[in-house]
Amino acid sequence: MRLRVALESRDVNQLASLYHWPGASSRGAESIMGSLARTAAKGVYAVEVEPGPGAGPRRR
Numbered sequence: 001m002r003l004r005v006a007l008e009s010r011d012v013n014q015l016a017s018l019y020h021w022p023g024a025s026s027r028g029a030e031s032i033m034g035s036l037a038r039t040a041a042k043g044v045y046a047v048e049v050e051p052g053p054g055a056g057p058r059r060r
């Protein structure tokens with residue numbers, strides 16, 4: 001839900017709040033923010049989200 005709101009509102013800061021930042025260097029963070037800004041500016045028509053490693057079994 002938060003991802004959808006961030007994408008629909010084209011809010012790069014909301015997108016950034018969903019990113020897992022630990023371990024990102026300053027240069028890496030700048031690059032990631034650039035990617036997030038481009039994604040937010042474009043808008044998104046469809047997003048498919050899959051659970052990450054260790055997320056447990058998928059419910060159907």
